[in-house]
Amino acid sequence: MRKIKTDIYEVGGIDWDARMFDGLIPLPHGTSYNSYLIRGSEKTALIDAVDPRKRGDLFRHLKELGVDKIDYVISHHAEQDHSGGLPAVIERFPDAKIVTNQKCRDMLIDLMPLTVKNFTVIEDGQSISLGNKNLQFIFTPWVHWPETISTYLGEDKILFSCDFFGSHYATSRMFVGDDEGFVYQAAKRYYAEIMMPFRNIIKRNLAKIEPLDIRMIAPSHGPIYDRPEFIVEAYRDWISDDVKNEVVLAFISMHHSTEAMVDKLTEALMTRGIQVKRFDLTEPDTGQIAMALVDAATVVLGSPTMLGQAHPKAAYAALLTNALRPKTRFISMIGSFGWGSQAVKQVSGLLSSMKAEMLEPVIAKGYPNDADMKKLDELADSILEKHKSLDIA
Ligand code: FEO
Numbered sequence: 001m002r003k004i005k006t007d008i009y010e011v012g013g014i015d016w017d018a019r020m021f022d023g024l025i026p027l028p029h030g031t032s033y034n035s036y037l038i039r040g041s042e043k044t045a046l047i048d049a050v051d052p053r054k055r056g057d058l059f060r061h062l063k064e065l066g067v068d069k070i071d072y073v074i075s076h077h078a079e080q081d082h083s084g085g086l087p088a089v090i091e092r093f094p095d096a097k098i099v100t101n102q103k104c105r106d107m108l109i110d111l112m113p114l115t116v117k118n119f120t121v122i123e124d125g126q127s128i129s130l131g132n133k134n135l136q137f138i139f140t141p142w143v144h145w146p147e148t149i150s151t152y153l154g155e156d157k158i159l160f161s162c163d164f165f166g167s168h169y170a171t172s173r174m175f176v177g178d179d180e181g182f183v184y185q186a187a188k189r190y191y192a193e194i195m196m197p198f199r200n201i202i203k204r205n206l207a208k209i210e211p212l213d214i215r216m217i218a219p220s221h222g223p224i225y226d227r228p229e230f231i232v233e234a235y236r237d238w239i240s241d242d243v244k245n246e247v248v249l250a251f252i253s254m255h256h257s258t259e260a261m262v263d264k265l266t267e268a269l270m271t272r273g274i275q276v277k278r279f280d281l282t283e284p285d286t287g288q289i290a291m292a293l294v295d296a297a298t299v300v301l302g303s304p305t306m307l308g309q310a311h312p313k314a315a316y317a318a319l320l321t322n323a324l325r326p327k328t329r330f331i332s333m334i335g336s337f338g339w340g341s342q343a344v345k346q347v348s349g350l351l352s353s354m355k356a357e358m359l360e361p362v363i364a365k366g367y368p369n370d371a372d373m374k375k376l377d378e379l380a381d382s383i384l385e386k387h388k389s390l391d392i393a
Contacts, residue, residue: 001061002174004216004224005156007039007133011046011061012220013054016170025193025287029186030170033081034220036160037062038153040130043071046089046096047151047160048082048220055085059092069093072120072128074135075100076162077148078107082220087113094118099128101139103147140164140205142198150209157215164205165231166190167222175226184234185291186222191238192290197325199239206235243297243327245274245392247383250289251302252281252313257336257367262302264373265334268380273393281313286320293326297392298383299356301347305337310347318350325353330386332359332379336366359383 002010012035018027033050035058044067050058062070070093075083086108090096097120100108105119122128124139136152143164151160167186176183195202210232217225217232225231247269253259262278269276277292293299299321303314310318314335321328331354333347344361359382364372387393 001064004036004158004174004218008153008156008158009037009061009065010174010218010224011035011037011058011065012048012050013057014170015051015054018168018170021168021193025189025290026285027168028285028287029168031168031221032170034218036218037065037067038130038133038135040133042131043129044069045072045074045130045135046070047074048076048162049073049085049089051081052084052088055088058085058089070096071130072097072099074151074160075104075108076150076160076220077145078104078111079145082162083108083112087115090114090118101137101147101149104149107145107147138208140208142195142201143205144194144198152209152212152214157213159209159212159214159217159228161217162220163190163194164219165217165225165235166219169222171223173223176223176230177226179223180227180230183223187231187234188238188291188294189287190221191235192294192324193287196238196290196294197323199325199327202235202239206232206239238294241327243329243390243392244295245387246277246292246296247274247298247300248277248279248289248292248296248328249300249302250279250281250284250314250317252304252311253302254304254306254311257364258302258304258334261334261336261362261364261368261372261376264368264376265300265380268377269383272380272384274380274384274387281317284317289317289320290324293321293324293328296326296328297387297390298330298332298359299326299328300332300334303333303335303343303347305335305341305343308340308342310335310343315346315350318347322351322353328354328356329390330359330383331356332383333361334363334376334379336364336368338366357386359386
């Protein structure tokens with residue numbers, strides 16, 4: 001249990017050992033499932049109810065504070081890591097009302113084994129009073145599901161934002177403080193993985209909270225922002241339409257032909273002043289790739305041909321890129337084949353949600369010859385020209 005301010009406490013659990021989220025994205029620094037207790041002069045509210053694996057921590061913290069009554073449990077988001085502990089909380093405090101919006105209520109009933117269905121359904125902008133403190137609910141959909149809500153505590157100028165602005169970072173720090181460089185990376189990884197596909201909706205959510213006087217942002221993962229403008233500024237950059245003079249070059253090679261092409265293209269791009277973020281897909285950290293996709297103007301996939309198709313790991317990278325829907329403007333493909341290939345057609349199909357322009361792929365038969373290497377120079381020229389057209393090179 002950690003005290004944030006008078007009558008406001010963080011009562012959730014830190015998951016130091018978590019190493020994978022959604023069975024997909026590595027968590028190199030663990031995570032936390034934050035939950036907040038707010039004591040008003042008349043009522044007590046609990047914000048979010050942690051992942052069920054950490055409900056023991058939640059109950060221990062409530063006991064340390066001598067909490068014997070909870071009037072409201074604010075449910076921001078029906079996903080397991082914030083609401084999985086809700087059935088146990090309601091069992092312990094059966095008179096508590098679950099405060100949430102209609103969409104989240106319906107999802108909780110569908111997804112959780114809730115035997116008590118004592119809901120107070122709120123509308124966007126509505127407030128409830130705890131006596132000397134008021135909680136105002138702000139619907140912030142798609143951070144990261146359609147039902148997600150944030151809560152603003154005006155008297156203390158704190159925004160409780162759930163996944164919005166969160167970071168997967170297990171730390172003993174309660175506040176970000178002078179750890180902004182590290183938290184920036186963790187928050188960017190999180191944004192890239194779960195919010196980037198909904199960038200345009202995140203823009204609207206950011207516009208909704210900007211008029212509020214916010215002195216602290218308390219997310220449900222990672223430390224609390226005691227200088228909220230730091231993370232708001234970062235989000236403004238990530239969700240903007242601006243791209244950077246960068247190429248994400250993700251590749252896999254079987255017999256070094258594709259690798260030789262990747263080496264050539266890397267050097268050709270570097271010579272032209274373009275930053276290359278290069279990822280070998282043999283054992284990739286998909287979180288690092290997702291982070292690089294937040295900014296890059298161009299994505300190039302490198303793949304050999306396997307049984308007439310792109311290598312499955314390159315196909316996976318295409319599928320991931322397509323799902324994350326980055327603001328990338330240009331895409332291309334390089335690679336090799338032995339006896340025949342449908343890889344370009346296949347990868348183009350896998351990238352069907354991308355609104356990016358396809359630049360002429362370079363596919364070599366076997367080890368790349370001089371003509372293939374010249375085509376890679378031409379691809380680098382083409383990327384430079386496109387980046388110049390955006391005023392970023
Ligand atoms: Fe942290 Fe969308 O759950």
